Amino acid sequence: MTAETIQTDRIPPQMHDVMLALAGAGARLAAIIRRGGDLASAVGTNADGDGQKALDVMADDLFRDALAGAGVRWFASEEQDEAVALDPQGRLAVAIDPLDGSSNIDTNVSIGTIFSIFPAEDTAEASFLRPARDQIGGGYIIYGPRCAMMVSFGDGVQHYALDPDSDRFHLVTARQEMPEGAQEFAINASNYRHWPQPIRAYIDDCLAGSDGPRERNFNMRWIASLVAEAHRILIRGGVFLYPSDARQGYERGRLRMLYECAPIALLIEQAGGKATDGLIPILDQGAGALHQRTPFIFGSAGKVARIAAYHELPETEISALFGNRGLFRA
Numbered sequence: 001m002t003a004e005t006i007q008t009d010r011i012p013p014q015m016h017d018v019m020l021a022l023a024g025a026g027a028r029l030a031a032i033i034r035r036g037g038d039l040a041s042a043v044g045t046n047a048d049g050d051g052q053k054a055l056d057v058m059a060d061d062l063f064r065d066a067l068a069g070a071g072v073r074w075f076a077s078e079e080q081d082e083a084v085a086l087d088p089q090g091r092l093a094v095a096i097d098p099l100d101g102s103s104n105i106d107t108n109v110s111i112g113t114i115f116s117i118f119p120a121e122d123t124a125e126a127s128f129l130r131p132a133r134d135q136i137g138g139g140y141i142i143y144g145p146r147c148a149m150m151v152s153f154g155d156g157v158q159h160y161a162l163d164p165d166s167d168r169f170h171l172v173t174a175r176q177e178m179p180e181g182a183q184e185f186a187i188n189a190s191n192y193r194h195w196p197q198p199i200r201a202y203i204d205d206c207l208a209g210s211d212g213p214r215e216r217n218f219n220m221r222w223i224a225s226l227v228a229e230a231h232r233i234l235i236r237g238g239v240f241l242y243p244s245d246a247r248q249g250y251e252r253g254r255l256r257m258l259y260e261c262a263p264i265a266l267l268i269e270q271a272g273g274k275a276t277d278g279l280i281p282i283l284d285q286g287a288g289a290l291h292q293r294t295p296f297i298f299g300s301a302g303k304v305a306r307i308a309a310y311h312e313l314p315e316t317e318i319s320a321l322f323g324n325r326g327l328f329r330a
Contacts (some may be wrong), residue, residue, distance in 0.1 A: 006160060006169040012153050015137055015159075018092055018117060019151070021070035025063045026113060026141040026149065027167040032058065033111075033143050034164075034256075052079065053105055054330055059098035059113065073120035076290055078259040083124035084289065092136075093120040093127035095290075096260040100140070101225030110144035112227025128258055128290060133283040135188040138263030142227045147263045150176065150234060152270040157234070178271040180300045182237030186221040186229050194245035198278070198310035202241075226255065230264050230298070234271055241301030241307070243278060253277070253295035256289040261296045274304035278311050 007021035008016050031057070059133055060079040064086075067075055073090030076083040094117055101111040117137035121127045139151030147162035149169055157176040160169035185206055192200060209217040221238070223229055229240045241275040244253045255261050265275035265282035275282045275298035282296070 017070040021066040025066035030147040078080035093118045105123040110228040112142040131286040138266040178235035184238035187241040239303040
């Protein structure tokens with residue numbers, strides 16, 4: 001690839017080709033989104049049974065074709081049942097959600113691309129079904145009022161923004177750090193009745209505001225776009241919760257470990273935050289199948305640790321310790 005689609009001076013040399021490919025495909029997708037058209041028309045379902053929009057399929061093709069010439073041996077997409085072999089000599093394996101939040105296309109809410117990079121092994125299974133901490137790179141591109149990229153190679157988080165005139169991502173912040181103090185939480189509160197008791201107790205204490213054990217007021221956010229939620233939290237702090245719940249099909253959460261949670265968890269930890277399934281760090285786990293789901297909680301370190309503390313208590317003690325005595329007030 002000859003055109004420099006991203007400023008590469010802070011990108012490890014072995015990652016140049018794959019990042020140039022990802023940035024180039026991201027810039028092309030951003031241009032397609034800007035042009036509009038009937039991008040939200042339904043065209044089928046993906047491997048997880050989710051409805052596919054025309055732009056989902058377009059994004060999947062765009063990134064697969066771009067990565068075919070970038071030293072990538074294995075390509076796994078949320079839109080495909082199985083991983084695809086690209087370059088037999090490639091040294092990298094890329095897992096990707098080509099278009100996160102596609103249900104928001106017709107309402108013009110920010111959508112994105114999430115990607116995870118592993119060393120390639122002899123088989124796709126060995127390349128992807130491994131501890132998430134084996135990632136050697138991960139990040140996302142967000143298509144919003146400004147097209148931006150957050151990426152980490154294990155040494156902090158780099159923040160880039162796309163210049164639409166040159167179709168090149170320029171470095172904005174060399175080391176993005178997440179603030180701790182934001183009094184914001186993101187959760188789909190319509191599912192309150194289905195949540196496990198520790199999640200309900202945590203949200204109850206937030207909603208009680210200055211009159212409750214937390215002794216401060218909170219704002220609730222919910223965009224229904226993982227990339228948009230992650231971007232806000234990386235910039236502003238706060239916490240995101242997508243827990244498991246009692247509904248059929250949600251017993252192990254809804255977000256995919258490989259395509260969504262692992263790369264976001266890498267960014268969050270590298271920016272100084274935490275990312276767990278409620279108790280266990282996401283990066284200490286691994287996908288047992290390409291499309292495995294997991295509960296996902298991430299954000300400022302103190303807030304995620306507090307939620308874990310709620311999970312560690314017996315249910316009978318949650319109200320007494322946190323509601324009545326206000327054990328944790330920080």
